Amino acid sequence: METSSPIIEGKIGKGFTRWPLWIGYGAAGWSLLYGVVQLYWLLGGAGYPFKRGEMDLFAAMVTYLPSKACGLIFVILCLLGTVIGIAMQKTWRGVLRRWLILAFAWCFAAALLLFIPDISLIAVMAYAFLFKFAFNWIMLNQIICIIGAMLWILTAVAYQRRTRDACEYCGRTENGNTFLLVRWGKWLTIIAALAPIPYALTRFAWALNIPLGVDPQFFHDFSKVNSMAQITEWVFGSICVGGGILTLGLIQKWGEIFPDWFPFIGGKRVPIMLAVVPASIIAIAVTAAGFVFTFNFFAVIFHFMPADTLLLSQIWGTIGPMIFWVPWGVALGLAAIAYYYRRRGKCTHCGRGNQN
Incomplete structure (x- = not known):
């Protein structure tokens, strides 16, 4: 049953309030673009951000991988993400099993959240209280990856709700189970x-x-x-x-x-x-x-x-x-x-x- 206001529909249309309609495409698009960037780095392009450098003990987990291996892994993951993101939006249940699709989505999001960022983001937040500010390309790349993780989390949530016959927007079902x-x-x-x-x-x-x-x-x-x-x-x-x-x-x-x-x-x-x-x-x-x-x-x-x-x-x-x-x-x-x-x-x- 659709009860949204016509006024709201006219103003917002299929925007953020209707995120389940496009979130899978958003995750797929992010994966495609970031995969292209990773391929550029894999082929020797400048700007590779996953270096331990002075961080050493506080470096991101991904920096422990050789750059070539890291680039290849990311290119493969992003390529899979492009295909699976579209599949999740279309709910192609016959192509891949539901649990396998969800496993990829959640694991990809977790990897982007846990293996890419280092301590820089929390350090910037803390030192802002001392009026010390610093920002660079490495931190921007981490933010980009966190945005990608959020897209994949929302895609997984929408797909999970859709495939268990719950409302894609709120997750509620007919039986009214409490979260x-x-x-x-x-x-x-x-x-x-x-x-x-x-x-x-x-x-x-x-x-x-x-x-x-x-x-x-x-x-x-x-x-x-x-x-x-x-x-x-x-x-x-x-x-x-x-x-x-x-x-x-x-x-x-x-x-x-x-x-x-x-x-x-x-x-x-x-x-x-x-x-x-x-x-x-x-x-x-x-x-x-x-x-x-x-x-x-x-x-x-x-x-x-x-x-x-x-x-x-x-x-x-x-x-x-x-x-x-x-x-x-x-x-x-x-x-x-x-x-x-x-x-x-x-x-x-x-x-x-x-x-x-």
Whole structure:
């Protein structure tokens, strides 16, 4: 049943609000264009972004592959993505099995989110609070890949809904089953709020000249070299605590209605996307960086990666707290989705509502 307003239809047409109609083509088009770029790099073109360089220990996972092998893998994946993206839009169930199509879509999206980005994006966000800004082609390429991952995630969601006879726009079915994420939203939000605390405690300790998790001499030398060290640690620790408090808004009343003491907007409803979009962006950046930190932490601890004695003695304080970042990012992303599902209204396309 189609219940969308004719006025809205006239203004927006088949735009973003009707994303299931074109999202598969979007994912296929992105794959085709990025595959062409990867082929250009594979043939020796300039601008190849997957180099470890000065990042070394904090480099993206993809940088551990030889450039030729990496380029060939990406060209093949993007070629497959071009074909499968169109197949998902057309719902060609007889060409490939449903589970195989979905497996490719989710795995391709996960690879783009976890293996391409390094710690640059979360670093840029954090240092922006210190009024330090840096941007380059490597970060732009990471953003392009994250956009591609989002296209593939939405394509997978639309295809999954379509093939199980649910509404492509809201995911609701005739039997009105409640989404599992809504049931777990409270616990996911609490996990997301608590996960950055170990990192914050470490930063606050360093700001107070307590060498928590690192050698005292190393800490002393680092503080002498970096005159802004204490201010930086206070800021980074405060960002984590403040972010944790804001995260709790996903399950609190003030996360749905602005408190009365807010000027001009007090008492008004919080726009859903005002909470969902920032939380999702942070979740992506934190998860990607956390994946890099976690991989390198265990690689050094278990001697899969060469490391000197100095690095081994400092790793528990410098990188150790960041192993909580993957659960932080994943929980935050899922909590944001749960918040969206809980607050959304009646679907304007299928007419279903009153249930999540």
